Amino acid sequence: MKGVFLASATALAIAASSAYAADIKPAVVYDQAGKFDKSFNEGVYNGIIKFTEDTGIKVRESEPKNEAQVEQNLRRLAKRGYSPIVAVGFTMMSAVTKVAQDFPDVEFTIIDAVIDLPNVQSIVFKEHEGSFLVGALAAMASKTDTVGFVGGMDIPLIRKFGCGYEQGVKFVTPNATVIQNMTGSTGAAFNDPTKGSELAKSQFSKGADVVFAAAGGTGIGVYQAAKDEGKLAIGVDSNQNHIQPGTMLTSMVKRVDAAAYKVFEEANTGTWKPGLEVLGLSDGGVSWAQDDYNKGLITADMKAKMDDVKAKIISGEISVHDYMSDSTCNY
Numbered sequence: 001m002k003g004v005f006l007a008s009a010t011a012l013a014i015a016a017s018s019a020y021a022a023d024i025k026p027a028v029v030y031d032q033a034g035k036f037d038k039s040f041n042e043g044v045y046n047g048i049i050k051f052t053e054d055t056g057i058k059v060r061e062s063e064p065k066n067e068a069q070v071e072q073n074l075r076r077l078a079k080r081g082y083s084p085i086v087a088v089g090f091t092m093m094s095a096v097t098k099v100a101q102d103f104p105d106v107e108f109t110i111i112d113a114v115i116d117l118p119n120v121q122s123i124v125f126k127e128h129e130g131s132f133l134v135g136a137l138a139a140m141a142s143k144t145d146t147v148g149f150v151g152g153m154d155i156p157l158i159r160k161f162g163c164g165y166e167q168g169v170k171f172v173t174p175n176a177t178v179i180q181n182m183t184g185s186t187g188a189a190f191n192d193p194t195k196g197s198e199l200a201k202s203q204f205s206k207g208a209d210v211v212f213a214a215a216g217g218t219g220i221g222v223y224q225a226a227k228d229e230g231k232l233a234i235g236v237d238s239n240q241n242h243i244q245p246g247t248m249l250t251s252m253v254k255r256v257d258a259a260a261y262k263v264f265e266e267a268n269t270g271t272w273k274p275g276l277e278v279l280g281l282s283d284g285g286v287s288w289a290q291d292d293y294n295k296g297l298i299t300a301d302m303k304a305k306m307d308d309v310k311a312k313i314i315s316g317e318i319s320v321h322d323y324m325s326d327s328t329c330n331y
Contacts, residue, residue, distance in 0.1 A: 024267045026051075027060040027082035028260070029073050031089040033191045034063055037217040040190075040256060043238040044088050044111070047257035051264045059264065067187070071095035078103040084121075084267045086111065086260055090157055091187050096120065107272055109263045111256060112157065118274055123259050126280030127157070128164030129313055130252045131214070132320045133281075133288045134234050135168025136309050138210040139176055140302050141232055141249055146177040148203035150196055150222050152215035153189040154182035156324045161214035161236070161252075163329035164320055171309070171318070179203045183218050193221030200225040200233075210234065210249060223247060232297070241293035249297055251289040255279065282314045 028048060035045040048059045060082055062073040070092050077085050078099055084107035087096045093113040100108045100117050109121040138147045149165050151158040166178045181199045183189035196218035200211050204225070211226060212234035213219030219236060220243070226233035227247040235241065235251030242248075259279065266272035279285025288306065290298055298306075312318040321331035 024057065024084070024264075025060070025082045026057065026084060026264045026267060027062065027077045028086040029062045029064065029070065029077070029088060029092065031091055031190070032064060032066065032187050033217045035061065037191065038238065038240060038243065039216045039219060040237040040254075041088055043254070043256040044086070044260045046238070047260035048264070050257070051261045055268060057264070057268065071098060074099040075102070078106045083107045084109055084263055084272060086263055090155070107267065107274075111259060114276055121263065121272065121274050122276045123263075124276070124278050125254050125285050126278065126322070127161050127252075127254065127286060128320045128322045129281045130254065130286030130288065131161045131164030131212070132168035132171070132313065132318075133306065133310060134212055134250055134252045135165035136172045137250055137288065137302065137306060138165070138212060138234060139169045139172035140305065141297065142173070142176070142210050144207045144209045145173050145175065146179065146207040146209065148200065148208035148211035149178060149180040150199045150203070150211060150213045150215055150218070151180065151182040152184075152218055153187060154185050156327060158182065158214055159329070160323040163323040165212050166329060167320055167331055177207070179206055179208055183215055190216030190218055192218045193224070196221030197225040201229065204229050204231055212236070212252070214252070239289040239291065241289055241291055245293045246296070248294055250294055253287050253289050255285050258284070281310060
């Protein structure tokens with residue numbers, strides 16, 4: 001699904017003046033999972049590829065290997081005049097805050113965190129809305145009324161996914177059991193497929209027959225375990241349905257690709273501005289994925305119910321509690 005907020009992207013790209021194009025030196029700093037994590041970072045990468053194809057403007061890419069390199073790489077890019085610089089992920093919040101203060105003339109955009117500085121744009125998503133949707137679908141598909149959730153790093157953002165998922169599951173099946181596990185307490189938790197597989201297998205042994213992974217590269221292990229056990233899995237961020245066709249019930253798509261494209265498009269047309277942008281179901285920022293890879297798993301009745309739930313969330317008839325609003329999953 002194309003986000004409404006990107007509906008005119010191609011038209012704007014074509015209309016962008018060469019004067020603007022000559023002025024920008026865009027860059028991106030991925031998180032430690034790398035740009036080919038098949039999830040969050042790769043979504044951003046896909047947006048960058050499309051931007052370059054549409055405009056001919058290349059984006060300088062940086063892949064730090066550890067926490068210390070994040071600030072070093074941001075600082076190096078800023079010194080060399082790159083702008084805007086997109087920082088991928090909440091783990092870069094401290095580094096972006098420091099470097100943005102030292103380079104007030106450089107434009108920074110951070111995805112998944114909020115920084116209140118005059119040269120920083122913050123883009124966050126209503127992950128709880130998209131997670132509610134896939135939770136509802138998980139409950140429809142489950143034969144055991146027990147489903148699982150494997151999170152990456154144990155932080156409020158990932159608990160936001162888990163809480164939204166739980167609400168969706170129980171909206172459809174109030175007495176369902178939702179088993180939740182986090183992978184770890186550091187950024188490495190987003191790149192540990194082995195641990196992901198172990199957690200998924202443990203949940204399957206407790207009766208779960210659908211598991212949602214909000215864990216970056218760790219999810220690859222979850223999906224493999226689901227395939228091996230003949231269960232179902234739900235992907236995250238990018239559309240991951242193709243990874244294990246027939247096993248992937250759906251993916252909770254978070255349009256970081258569209259967000260990255262939009263940042264560079266705005267810079268190219270002179271419309272980039274600092275401040276907070278929140279993207280949810282109503283503007284295509286999050287959704288669920290249906291394609292040729294999972295169409296055999298989604299009945300017409302399930303699709304109709306999903307359309308109804310989505311419409312009710314957008315209209316406000318269904319209110320999805322945001323874990324990050326009060327650090328609870330009370331709903």
